[in-house]
Amino acid sequence: MAKYKKRKDGRYATSIYLNKKRFYVYGKTISELEKNKRQLLIDSELGLSLHSKDVLFKDYKYVWFDNKKPSISAKSIASYDSILKNHFTLIDYMKVTDIKKSHIQKVINELIDKPNTANKTYMTLNQIMENAVDDEIINRNPCRRIVLPKVEKKEKRILSDEEFYLTEVAEFNDREKMFVIMSKYCGLRPEETRALTKDDFFLTQTSGYVRINKTVVYVSNQAIFQKFTKNNTSVRDIPLFANILPFVRYYLSSIQTNKLFTNLSSKKDEYLSCQSYKWLIKKIKDKIRMKALELNIEFKEDGFTPYTFRHTFATLLYYSGVRLKEAEYYMGHADSKMLTQVYIHLDKTSLRENNPLEDFIKNKLELNKKNIYEKLLSNE
Secondary structure, three states: OOOOEEOOOOOEEEEEEEOOEEEEEEEOOHHHHHHHHHHHHHHHHHOOOOOOOOOEHHHHHHHHHHHHHHHOOHHHHHHHHHHHHHOOOOOOOOEHHHOOHHHHHHHHHOOOOOHHHHHHHHHHHHHHHHHHHHOOOOOOOOOOOOOOOOOOOOOOOOOOHHHHHHHHHOOOOHHHHHHHHHHHOOOOOHHHHHOOEHHHEEEOOOOEEEEEOOEEEEEOOEEEEEOOOOOHHHOEEEEOOOOOHHHHHHHHHHOOOOEOOEOOOOOOOOEOOHHHHHHHHHHHHHHHHHHHHHHOOOOOOOOOOOHHHHHHHHHHHHHOOOOHHHHHHHHOOOOOOOOOOOOOOOOHHHHOOOHHHHHHHHHHHHHHHHHHHHHHHHHO
C-alpha cells in the first residue's frame, strides 16, 4: 500500500501529475483518498474538471505557481515566491471555495502601510483566483472591487546640467566610463548593460550600433543570465553616437574577455557578480562626488541610481525632437497607454542613424562645457 502524508487537519493527502500539471487529492481515510484519486484519473480520461472543491489555498497557490514559472523571468519567480510564502497566512488553510471578498480585503489591509507590496500581493491573488475560476473550482473571482492603498509615483531622477558635465569629466577608469556611456548615451537598463558582450556591437568606420537582446539579473545575490529582455519591445538596436564611438572602439579592443563587465577578482569570462556590480556603482558615484568637490559643483546624491542615466537619456530624446514612437523604441518600452497593448514596429535600420539626436548631444556637451567653464572662472 502506498504511503500517504497525514495533515494537521487529520486528512490524508497526495498529489499526482496529469497533462504536466500537478493535482492534489485529499481523504479523511486512506481508502477515501485512494477512491478520490481513482475518480480524478477517471475524470481526466473523460475530460472533466480535475480540481477538487476541497483544495486548500496553500496547496492551490503552488499549483498555479508551478504552471506560471516557465513563462516568467528568474527575478519574477523570486518575487512571486516571496509573496506566496509571506502574505497569505490568513487564507492559506481555507478552502479556495470558502474565500470571500472580505477575506481578500483583510489580506490587503494587513499591508496598508506597504502600498507597493499590497498591490503586488493583490495582483498575485487575483491571478490565482482567476485561475480557480478557469479550473471550475469557483464560479466567481472574489478579488473584484477590492480597495487598494494608493501607490505614490516617485518623480524620476535625472542629471542636472552640472551633473551631466561632472559625468563627462569625472576620473573614471575604463570599465566605469563604459558603464556610464552605455547607460547615459544608449539608455540601457542596468540588467541590459551587465549582459553586454563584444558580439552585441556592430561597427563600421564611421558609425555603429549596439544590439540589446538579453539581461543579467540578481536573485539572492546570484547573477542569472536570461536570453530575453524585459518585454517584447526591449529587443532593439541603439546607435552609437560620434562622441562615444572612439572610446567604445578602444574599450572593446582593450578587454580580454567577450563579456564587457566581468569580476576583477577572476580571470574567467563570467558575468559581474552582485557584489562586484554594487562596488562598480559605488565607485562611479564616489568619483562624481570627488569631481564635484574639486570643481565646487553641486552633486545631489539623493535618489541617484544607475537608472538616473537612463532617465536622462529619455530627456535627451525628448528635447532633441525625436518622435514619441521612436523614443519608445530607443527606450525599449511597450506602449502602456494604449489599451490594445500594441507594440512599436519601426524601421530599425533607419533608427541606427539619427542626426537630430547626434547634433543635440554635440551641442549640449559644448554648451555645458562653456557654461561650467564660465562659472569656474567667476568663482576664482
